[in-house]
Amino acid sequence: MRILIFGINYSPELTGIGKYTGEMGAWFAAQGHDVAVVTAKPYYPEWKIHQAYKGTGWTTEKIAGVTVYRVPLYVPKRVTAKKRILHEFSFLAGVSPKWFGLLLKKRYDIVINITPPFHLGFFAASYAKLRGAKLITHIQDLQVDAAKELGMINNKKALDLLFKAEKYLLDKSHAVSSISLGMKKKILAKGVPESKYVMFPNWVDEDVIKPLTREDSLRNEWGIPMEDRVVLYSGNLGEKQGLEIIINAAERFRDRPNVHFIICGSGGARDRLKDMADRAGLRQVQFYPLQPYEKLPALLATADVHLVLQKKSASDLVMPSKLTGILAAGGCAIVSAVPGTSLHDIMYMHQLGILIEPESAEALATGLQQALNEDLTPFRERARQYAERFLSKDQLLKEFERHLVKLTTYEKQT
Incomplete structure (x- = not known):
């Protein structure tokens, strides 16, 4: 399969969403899939762009067999709600020209959108629609729900608009996955049919992380x-x-x-x-x-x-x-x-x-x-x-791969 991933965080970030997206991309590449990622310069969790990536614009590199398209973004020194919004929208602005370029390249079979930020899904959904690819939205954090429950956004009209935008992207997805049962309940409550839902928990490489003395x-x-x-x-x-x-x-x-x-x-x-x-x-x-x-x-x-x-x-x-x-x-x-x-x-x-x-x-x-x-x-x-x-890494990624294969009716050569 040809797999295109959209996500703000990726390897070499050591923790958080970037760690898992990076490991997922590398695992798919190791299985023989053609994998590309549209992502930002690495900055998390330090909230500082890594030294090797400073002063660069749009770049392309290979990491563990994955083609990684990096785009510039604004990274605030001190994170506030307003600066985080600016940070995310600067990333979307950086993605825009790369998105147009990808439309002209060979079609990808699968588009995986990693959220947050949830509005990155508009690029993923548009690509999938225009190129006839299958869209999977993988939710690491229900961003709008969290913003509401933590009191980060209190304006009812703004919240209504965000929830409508979120529902639109969920409706356009051919499959929706998340990492916990608590998230699953909330996602199904948003109108996602259970037949579209995939449980895809965060994993651990139990052969590497094991008890030591x-x-x-x-x-x-x-x-x-x-x-x-x-x-x-x-x-x-x-x-x-x-x-x-x-x-x-x-x-x-x-x-x-x-x-x-x-x-x-x-x-x-x-x-x-x-x-x-x-x-x-x-x-x-x-x-x-x-x-x-x-x-x-x-x-x-x-x-x-x-x-x-x-x-x-x-x-x-x-x-x-x-x-x-x-x-x-x-x-x-x-x-x-x-x-x-x-x-x-x-x-x-x-x-x-x-x-x-x-x-x-x-x-x-x-x-x-x-x-x-x-x-x-x-x-x-x-x-x-x-x-x-x-939580076995290999077991969970193999199961997720099977869901992708079903979506594309792609039969893996054995």
């Missing part, structure tokens, strides 16, 4: 004694994620210097969180940059306890991508989730970790006390078993 972790590199306890948060440090509760909870362990709080990542809140920890004199709170993928197994093995912290309003729209790696590494996670959400249900049903109330430093401190005072071996064993059964 403490001796194989980053403890020696970071000067952390093997017998000490480590609480790890790794990922984007966004302003609106409520990560202050990590610092607040760490204050409860001030008199336990053998309990280390490691925060790995970058983002708008990093400097503020570090300043909070410094002002409180919390020397056991340490900050490190996001680690490269090849160090991820060692990073995950460093922790006794992992933190997966969600806002109350977001926990049923987003299945945290960091959780897949934690589970594959056989880690025990403290997860904040509201009862009744898909995240809560999965964690509770499979007993994969310790559930706490979102946005509560008190609940986090209590969860940490529990985790640091009991045998976590059963949690770790169940986590790894769950990853092998439900």
